[in-house]
Amino acid sequence: MSRKEDKAAPAVPTERERDAEREKLYRLLGHLPERDLSISAQLLREEEQPQYKLEVLLLDLNGIEPVPAYLVKPKKRTLRMPAVLYNHAHGGEYAIGKAELLAGRSALRSPPYAEELVSRGMMALCIDHWNFGERRGRGESELFKEMLWKGRVLWGLMVYDSIRAIDYLFSRQDVDRRRIGTLGMSMGSTMAWWVGALDPRVKVVVDLCCLTDFQALLDTRGLDVHGVYYYVPGLLRHFTTAGINGLIAPRPHLSLAGNLDPLTPPAGLDRIDRELKHLYAAHGEPDAWRLVRSDTGHFETTRMRTEVLSFLEKWI
Numbered sequence: 001m002s003r004k005e006d007k008a009a010p011a012v013p014t015e016r017e018r019d020a021e022r023e024k025l026y027r028l029l030g031h032l033p034e035r036d037l038s039i040s041a042q043l044l045r046e047e048e049q050p051q052y053k054l055e056v057l058l059l060d061l062n063g064i065e066p067v068p069a070y071l072v073k074p075k076k077r078t079l080r081m082p083a084v085l086y087n088h089a090h091g092g093e094y095a096i097g098k099a100e101l102l103a104g105r106s107a108l109r110s111p112p113y114a115e116e117l118v119s120r121g122m123m124a125l126c127i128d129h130w131n132f133g134e135r136r137g138r139g140e141s142e143l144f145k146e147m148l149w150k151g152r153v154l155w156g157l158m159v160y161d162s163i164r165a166i167d168y169l170f171s172r173q174d175v176d177r178r179r180i181g182t183l184g185m186s187m188g189s190t191m192a193w194w195v196g197a198l199d200p201r202v203k204v205v206v207d208l209c210c211l212t213d214f215q216a217l218l219d220t221r222g223l224d225v226h227g228v229y230y231y232v233p234g235l236l237r238h239f240t241t242a243g244i245n246g247l248i249a250p251r252p253h254l255s256l257a258g259n260l261d262p263l264t265p266p267a268g269l270d271r272i273d274r275e276l277k278h279l280y281a282a283h284g285e286p287d288a289w290r291l292v293r294s295d296t297g298h299f300e301t302t303r304m305r306t307e308v309l310s311f312l313e314k315w316i
Contacts, residue, residue, distance in 0.1 A: 011282070012279075012282045012283055018247060021243075021247060022197070022198055022247055024238060025197065025198060025238075025239060025244065025247070026198055028153075028156075028232055028233070028234055028235055028238065028239075029153050029155065029156025029157075029159060029160065029232065030147070030151060030152045030153030030156040030157075030233075031150070031151040031152050032152075032156055032157065032160045033062050033063050033064065033160065035163075037061075037062070037063050037164075038060075039059065039060060039061060039164060039167055039168055039171060040059070040060040041057055041058070041059050041060075041168060041171075042057065042058040042059075043055055043056070043057060044056045044057065044058055048075070049072075051114070051115045051118060051119065052072045052073060052074060052075060052114060052115070052118040053072065053073050053074070053075055054070060054071070054072055054102070055070070055071040055072075055073070056068075056069075056070060057069040057070070057071060059127065059164075059165070059168060061127075061160075061161050061164035061165065061167075061168070062157065062160060062161055062164065064157075065135065067127050067128060067135070067161055067165075068097075068098065068127070068128045068133060068134040068135065069098060069125060069126065069127040069128070069165070070098045070099075070101055070102060070114075070125070070126050071123060071124070071125045071126075072101065072102070072114045072117070072118050072123060072124050073118065073123035073124075073174070074118050074121055074122075074123070077174065078121070079174070080173075080174060080175060080176040080177075081121060081122060081123050081174055081175065081176055081179075082121070082122045082123070082175075082176050082179035082180070082181070082316045083122065083123045083124065083125065083169050083172075083175045083176070083179070083180050083181075084117055084122055084123070084124045084125070084180070084181045084182065084183050084312070084316075085124075085125055085126075085162065085165055085166060085169065085180070085181070085182040085183070085195065085202075086100075086101050086113055086117075086124045086125065086126040086182075086183055086184060086188070087126070087129075087162065087182065087183065087184030087187070087188030087189075087191035087192055087195075088100040088101070088126055088128075088129065088132065088133075088184065088187070088188050089105060089107065089184070089185050089186035089187050089188050090132075090186055090187035090227055090229070091105065091107065091186060091187075092227075093105065094131060094132050094133075094136040094140075095132075095133070095136065096132070096133065097128040097129065097132035097133020097134065097135070097136070098126040098127060098128045098132075098133050099133065100112075100113075100126065100188075101113055101114045101124060101126035102114050106299075107185065107186070107209075107298065107299040107300060108185060108299075108300045109300050109301070109302060109304075109305045113183070116305075116309060117312075120309065120312070120313060122312070122316065123174070123175070125165060125168070125169060127161060127162070127165050129158045129161065129162075129187075129191075130143065130154060130157055130158055130161070131143050131229075140154075140227055140228060140229055141228055144228045144229065153232055153233065154228070154229045155229055155230060155231070155232055156232065158191065158229065159191065159194050159195065159198065162182075162191055162194075162195045163195060163198060163199050166180065166195070166199055166201055166202065170201070177201070178203070179203060179316050180201060180202055180203055180204075180316075181202065181203060181204035181205065181206065181312060181315075181316045182195050182196055182202050182204075182205055182206070183205075183206040183207075183208075183308065183312070184206075184207065184208070185207075185208040185209055185210070185300060186208070186209055186210050186263070186298065187210065187227075187229070187230075188207075188208075188210075189207035189208050189209055189210030189211065189255075190207070190210045190212070190230070192205050192206060192207040193205055193207050193211065193244065193245050193248065193253075193255075194244065196245075196247075196248045196251070196253065197244045197245060197246075197247035197248050198247070200251075202251070203251055203252070203315070203316065204251065204252045204253075204311070204312060204315045204316045205248055205251065205252070205253045205254070206253075206254045206255075206256075206308050206311060206312065207253075207254075207255050207256070208255075208256045208257075208300055208304060208308070209256065209257060209258060209261055209263065209264065209298050209299070209300070210263055210264065211241065211245070211255045211257055211264055211269065211272060211291075212226070212241060212263055212264050212265075212268065213240070213241045213242070213264075213265065213267070213268025213269065213271055213272055214235070214236055214240060214241050214268075215236075215240070215268065215271075216265035216267050216268025216269075216271065217263075217265060217268065219265070219267070220262070220265045222262055222263070222265065225262050225263050226263065241268070241272055242271065242272045242275040242276060245272065245276060246275070246276065246279050249276065249279045249280050249283050249285070249288075249289065250280055250283035250284070250285035250288055251288065252288040252289075252311070252314075252315035253276075253288065253289050253290070254290045254292070254307065254308065254311040255272075255290070255291045255292070256291075256292045256293075256294075256300075256304045256307060256308070257269055257291065257292075257293050257294075258293070258294055258295070258296040258297050258298060258299070258301075259293055259294065259295050259296070260295060260296055260297045261296070261297050261298040262298070263298055269291065269293065272291070273291045276289045276291075277289060288315075290307075290311070292304065292307050
């Protein structure tokens with residue numbers, strides 16, 4: 001791309017064009033279950049925790065295998081509350097999964113996000129993704145290979161489950177459907193911006209430490225810093241990272257990254273930020289896109305936590 005082209009403000013696509021791009025992106029995710037499958041939810045138990053109410057759920061989202069989930073909500077119920085789909089990280093710690101919402105992990109600040117979100121009047125849902133939490137038991141490479149043989153893509157099924165989790169939130173009478181956000185770190189960050197791009201029902205997107213520009217990752221020979229789950233066949237023939245994230249615009253989107261994080265090469269962050277600033281300005285919503293960078297690695301800082309909560313309070 002030439003310097004002149006790089007600085008040119010992009011034309012704002014029509015909704016029809018954006019929907020066509022979403023459909024093209026979705027098709028790259030392999031053979032997926034139908035989108036209109038019925039969803040069922042089994043409440044296994046409900047617990048009164050000091051800061052919130054906890055629902056322990058077993059969801060049928062995909063018709064293939066059940067999906068364990070945690071939902072936290074304020075003790076003082078209002079008629080309809082904003083809701084956040086919280087996406088857990090990877091980190092090679094397959095046993096954590098949805099428990100990250102309640103207990104956090106070493107790369108995240110304290111207190112856990114369950115407490116932070118509920119204290120601000122939001123409910124939060126976190127599911128165990130394929131091969132994590134109560135769905136673990138197969139190696140990631142093993143599962144990826146099995147799905148590949150069957151015409152499936154591991155990341156595709158993970159994204160599918162997340163979109164269906166939004167469907168579940170929409171089915172609840174205590175959720176304000178106009179105020180749904182998604183949030184996550186690392187693998188959860190990538191999930192947040194994929195789901196935000198594919199599902200316009202998501203009104204606010206927050207990603208921490210994984211807005212990875214694909215070409216920059218290639219340039220720095222960083223492909224192995226991501227697990228095999230991350231790779232979608234044929235993706236680079238059709239989309240850049242900025243192109244996917246552009247499907248979120250003009251909805252509010254906060255990204256937080258460390259300049260020393262090998263998963264987010266700085267040159268790639270520069271490119272994404274430049275393109276999205278132009279796109280949000282073209283939409284007339286320059287303040288709805290924000291990239292906050294720190295000279296740190298792959299972990300959440302105190303400043304990041306403050307930025308996340310302020311952004312959610314402002315936009316959700």
